[in-house]
Amino acid sequence: MTRPRGQNTPLWRRARTISGLILFVYVATHLLNHAVGILSIELLQESGTWFKRVWHSPPATAALYGGFAIHLIVALFAIYRRDSLRDMRRAEIAQLALGLTIPVFLINHTVGTRVLDEFFGADPSYLYVQLTVWKFVPHYALNQTVLLLAAWIHGCIGLHLWLRYKPEYRRLLPLWLVLAVIVPTLSLAGHVASGMEVIRLAEDRAWLANTVASFELPRGADLKQALFVVDAAEYGYYGLVVMAFAARSVRLFLLKRSEPDVTLTYHTGQKVGHRAGASILETSQLAGIPHASVCGGRGRCSTCRVRIGAGLRSLPPPSELEARVLHRVGAPDNVRLACQTYPETDIEVTPLLPPTQASVEDTGARPDYLAGQERDIVVLFADIRGFTKLTEQRLPYDTVFILNRYFSEMGHAIEAAGGRIDKFIGDGIMALFGIDRGIETGARNAIAAARGMGENLKRLNESLAPDLSEPLRIGIGIHGGPAIVGELGYRATRGLTAVGDTVNTASRLEALTKEHGVQLILSEAVIAAAGMEMENGESVEISARGREERVHVRLIENAAELPDPHRAD
Template sequence: MATAPTQMSVVRAAGVRQVRLVCGIILFAFVVSHFLNHALGNISVDAMETGVYYHTLFWQFLPVAIVFYTAALTHMGLGVYALYQRRQFRWRTIEPLQLVLGLSIPVLVMGHVIGVRLAQTLYGHEKLYPQELYLFFVAAPGLLWQMTILLLIAWVHGCIGVYFWLRLKPFFTRAAPYLLAAAVLIPTLSLLGIYQGGRSVAADSDDGEWRKQHLTRSKVGTVAEGNTLERIAGGLTMGYFGLLGLVLAARGVRALRERRGGMIALSYGNGKTVRVPKGLSVLEASLRHNVPHASVCGGRARCSTCRIRIIGDHDALPTPSQREAFVLTRVGTADPSIRLACQLRPTSDLSFFQLFAAHTHGTDGASTSASIGQERYLVSLFVDMRGSTQLAEKRLPFDTVFIVNRFLGAVSQAVIENGGQPNQFVGDGMLALFGLAADPQTACRQAMKAAAGIAAHIDELNDLLSHDLRQPIRFGIGIHGGEVIIGDIGYRDHIVFTALGDAVNVAARLQDMTKTLACEAVVSDEVRRTADIAEDALPQQEVAIRGRDQPLAVRVVANARELAALVDRSERVAA
């Protein structure tokens, strides 16, 4: 039985991208807090000042400040490193846009940080909203556009990062509309708050008393102090541009050295061969030469869809990085000939073939992307009609098809009535999925109620067909829940949405066991426990599952109709 990765393996798998993600989340939290503070300008400037008091109270608290500034410097440094490290981009996606926006933020924010934070540290200036809004709306209106651009760039950059982080999460599809609403409303309210606050300050600034109170030397400083801060900001900005220039020069030197170091040939196993410099990953080589290559996560080693199988000797290849080893272990791959294309950087000629097709083709020849797979908890219900072979022996084929269709129709009706989705029909059997739009506990309860509904509908069908059946239709049901991969599977115009994983296979095995256990349903104890059914409600038994090292605890259900009452009782107790 596969076990979850150990805590140590998870720690070893942490790499540059994980550090950049954590730093980015910290910075995005600061941006959200700052934007919400700006939005208070829709109430009044006083509300903005009250909000910024609590905002600075938290973010300038010494431990938080240390974490924040460390995250800011680390994130910027890793962004510069990404510019150097990334050899090839998927130019038709938002990845290069995210990098460009991220690299432009330090240039735009430098003057603001120096003018507010460093001015406070060096000269004790207390520049808050009245002073900043006066600068943008009265003293130097041109800076307002720079600040607006900065806000939009920082927000878009952060949202792209959040999208890349969450898009493979099981809940993303349900959460996406709410996230989109927040992504639009927060910056809109923020900019409106700045505009309303700026109008208020511009009107108040005509009052001499207001100027004496808010434009004092202790708040805005002297001209000489301002010139000093501008020189510091200008020097740091030029230094940053110089750093980017060095990185670009380093990229050129690296490319020259790689070319002088020799070219290698990558053969894709389908007759396609490309020549690339040593040092490129296989995925980067595919992107550079426009070779379709599956990569759901965009080369971040957060999925395994770019996997390749090496043809021939693989001993001379570089050893897998910690992150690559973690991903391969996570998907249960122990074969050393299977590698991640986004992480493998061969130093000699290599032949391989891709394990996953990059896309499928419709009947018209146009390429259509398959649905991205997601890992999530689902409950699988397998049901099978008993005695269909004997039924077919003494009937005309069309009569047999009619009865089987009536059986599958009765089963499907029970599944749909209880919140499930009929998924696959295999002969006289069916797989149904629960939990596509429900939490695990609800999904388990729905599956158990559906089993009871199936029994009730089959009773009605037997009564309806009693004049034509020698024996009533019997059935077996297996129910199990667990993490599975859901997505589109198939080829060309034969694409189906389904679930793959150990939980689905176990449900099918449990359905088979209803024959030997002489019962109508076998429910895994995992489902019973998640549905919060009483421990003593159903008899327990341990069974051996083919392909598993350890026996599985299951509950034997002689009469599936009893499951509905058990679920109802559990729901009443919970209420």
């Protein structure tokens, strides 16, 4: 059984976006118009006249009704098309629930205003609406409030899901959040203020009678016809929603009974039957295999990307949308978006991002080495000497205070020199240099960092002198060479790090500073990579535990006395 691909076509997505934007502009201007009610019902009436001139014009009417129809059709088809509702994110669930709720409250409001105006010759002004919801049918005030908030929140969620991958939008996110709160707040304030004013005016029976008569509301057969329109619209809408869910159930039932067309083999060795017309992402979700997808399979985010093994050449080429996203993240030729790839033969796939950790930040360009690469880098380890003895007689608060001051000073020196702090381990620090810019730059930056750490330690000891029985002493080990670089870890602890012999050697050099009574042990490999001629310290060969070959190093008593590696740049 072949699945429909409709919602993944560029035309379908464009129709959904444009129709949503039209409806959002209408809702936003409608709510802002409500806010005028804070001043007076008269000004609200006047602004409503201008609002009506714009949105009741033939072009705007066609755009509004057409946009609503398209948006509703797209939403119902998305329900029919979705294989699993369990994999929906909370924002998507909220958006869908609000979207299905809006017509329930909108039908009465639309028939009671626009339909009466265009088909029955009534004058449904703001005065008429406020009298209806605050005087004649008070529970409609709650309905109007729910409709107002549901429409606005639904639109804001849609805009956020659409724009969240754009750096410009994320940069101004606090501003958009403020606007998202202010607009409905002012609208509700205007709605309530004008409603209270109308209730006060309605205490004058003569005014009330004359005002109601001016509305020219339908009576008798016309009224029955208007009420019939309300009932027909409500039952028609309920029928469409039920049909969408029922059709989806039938489609999934038939899908499960049909034989799979091809087989997807995952990196874990798991094999899953795949049916023609489905994307890799849909097959994963239907089989219950966790798969990252921040945008929900719309081809916007790139977090569902997979590396294709066997079967790569049999895949259809990427669409314009997929190619654009893959180019943005710098993906190689064997990487595809799972939500946009429709296999027709057996293939092997490896998801590249963990499903529980993928985020919007993963949608931009990401360095290749994050997935794992061997690179020539420089690694620095530092540790406080005798820290256990130093803290034995101290309160926990004092220990934490001293450590945080130390980490702050050392961290600043490392980052100022262009290093990347890998982790803090107890009272130790691990930092990486040259991942992005090469080992030559990394070597110079690491030496500059050690120099800065020595200088900062001196200032820190002067600052903490009244609180310390003896100055803080540190040991630093620096070594360079090939290491495996990539993102490692689990959930919140996942991050960029390095492993390998170079890392182990740097750690051993740091440990040997205590034995040799120096502040820094710097490997000659790093000095050579930096292109420096260094006279500081004694040049020796030492044995590092766990390593057969001896390491040629420089023993530096005071790192602050190192020459500036950038002075010749």
